[in-house]
Amino acid sequence: MxxxxxxxxxxxxxxxxxxxxxxxxxAERIGRLALKAGLGDLDIDDVxxxxxxxxxxxRFQKEHGKPRQATPKPDxxxxxxx
Numbered sequence: 001m002x003x004x005x006x007x008x009x010x011x012x013x014x015x016x017x018x019x020x021x022x023x024x025x026x027a028e029r030i031g032r033l034a035l036k037a038g039l040g041d042l043d044i045d046d047v048x049x050x051x052x053x054x055x056x057x058x059r060f061q062k063e064h065g066k067p068r069q070a071t072p073k074p075d076x077x078x079x080x081x082x
Contacts, residue, residue: 003011034040039049
């Protein structure tokens, strides 16, 4: 049986909400762990910290046989905001 486009859109919206909730929980967990490790006290810019996090993620993905995900691109200021 085929689903209507409105039903599919509804499912997509529900999944987007689930994704947002899951990402927020993951961010809170990682944030708590980072603070415990003392990262909150460091004066390091976001670009460098993102690169270090990507390196750590790659190391653990490699150890667990998971394919390495693409390194996330840190938010960079636009020419007008630099």
